[in-house]
Amino acid sequence: MQIIEINDFSDRELDIYVRLSEKQLLxxxxxxxxxxxxxxxxxxxxxxxxxxxxxxxxxxxxxxxxDGMIYGETKEVIEKAENKAGVKDIKVFTAPAEIMAKMAGxxxxxxxxxxxxxxxxxxYKELIKDKRRIAVLEGVVNPTNVGAIIxxxxxxxxxxxxxxxxxxxxxxxxxxxxxxxxxxxISWTYLDKCDDYIKDLHxxxxxxxxxxxxxxxxxxxxxxxxxxxxxxxLLGTEGDGLKQRTIDDSDYTVKIPMANxxxxxxxxxxxxxxxxxxxx
Numbered sequence: 001m002q003i004i005e006i007n008d009f010s011d012r013e014l015d016i017y018v019r020l021s022e023k024q025l026l027x028x029x030x031x032x033x034x035x036x037x038x039x040x041x042x043x044x045x046x047x048x049x050x051x052x053x054x055x056x057x058x059x060x061x062x063x064x065x066x067d068g069m070i071y072g073e074t075k076e077v078i079e080k081a082e083n084k085a086g087v088k089d090i091k092v093f094t095a096p097a098e099i100m101a102k103m104a105g106x107x108x109x110x111x112x113x114x115x116x117x118x119x120x121x122x123x124y125k126e127l128i129k130d131k132r133r134i135a136v137l138e139g140v141v142n143p144t145n146v147g148a149i150i151x152x153x154x155x156x157x158x159x160x161x162x163x164x165x166x167x168x169x170x171x172x173x174x175x176x177x178x179x180x181x182x183x184x185x186i187s188w189t190y191l192d193k194c195d196d197y198i199k200d201l202h203x204x205x206x207x208x209x210x211x212x213x214x215x216x217x218x219x220x221x222x223x224x225x226x227x228x229x230x231x232x233x234l235l236g237t238e239g240d241g242l243k244q245r246t247i248d249d250s251d252y253t254v255k256i257p258m259a260n261x262x263x264x265x266x267x268x269x270x271x272x273x274x275x276x277x278x279x280x
Contacts, residue, residue: 001063001078001088003070006095014093016041016115017064022172040118042171044181047073050114052181054080057119062091064113066100074112081114118171121189124162129204131159131187132230133279136201136208138246139194139237140267143168147178148268149235154182156272157279158233161188164197198249206232210250211274212242213264217255220277225252233274235267 006014016025025041041061044050051073054060060081065074070092082090128134135158140146146168153161161170167190168175170183191197201208207228218224225231234250236242241264247253256265256273265273 001070001082001090001092003092003094006093006099013062013091014064016043016061017093017113022169026169026172041115042118042169042176043173044114044116045112045173045177047077047112049176049181050077050112050116051080052184053114053116054084056184058184059085059117060090061115061117062093064093064095064100064115066112067094067096069112070094077112077114113173122187124189124191125200125204127187127189128160128162128206133158134160134162134206134232135271135275136191136197136232136234137161137163137167138234138242139164140167140235142238143172143175144178145238145266145268146170146172147175147183149271150175150186150188151179151182152268152272152275154179154186156275158275159187161186162191162197162232163188164191164194166194195243195245198246201232204230206230207252208232208234208250209278210234210242210247210253211256211270212236212247212253213255214247214253217253219257220254222252225254225278231278233271233278235271235274238267 022043025043044053050060054077063078070078078090078092082088135149135153137146137149140149140163147170150161150170163170170179170188176183198208207230209225209231211234234242234246236246254274256270
């Protein structure tokens, strides 16, 4: 590894850690343009998340590590990155903890960041053609919620996650951290549009189950749900939930029973219950 002590914050190689926001990394350097593979960058945080990314075939560009932290898991993932890339001189920028916190905006988890190349995303129709249980996130904009939902999906039997283009990126640093890197362990991609995707799901053979606060709903244990071969579970934005059009076009609507006058759950909590009940 090539250890570089940080003493010049104007170094352009630090832009991805210091000066570019995650939106800029996503949209300014290729973004969701899947026709430009290996140009887009994301930042993975913590040795565990970095290791899962490497195991999934993502390429490390450089590391930013707190002084004194190049040992144990951190050293192992750096060596793993070098072995996978076939190099022995990957750049590892180092700085004291107080400088790292200032650069990154908050105290790092175990003091390590890694800039990595994105892969080209597969078309959603191709991704889900052989799947039986998928989740669709419609306008879920909070990276914490996206990370938690993907973690639940990976743990509870969901085979793929689709997101509308207005949803948060599963590779945002916070989403990856909350999801413990499970976005590298489950298939996911973006839908082509925010509206009228239900017809595409129906054409591929999916029955759609909308999670919504409506009166005309069915229970989790309804026999009609148990008989579904290919099911898409639809989850809506944090504020208003699913669009009315989405609910109207779906095959079934399910509402989680509530007590004590509580009318709804956070979408991430809702997802865990839904995935558990609907993948039995």
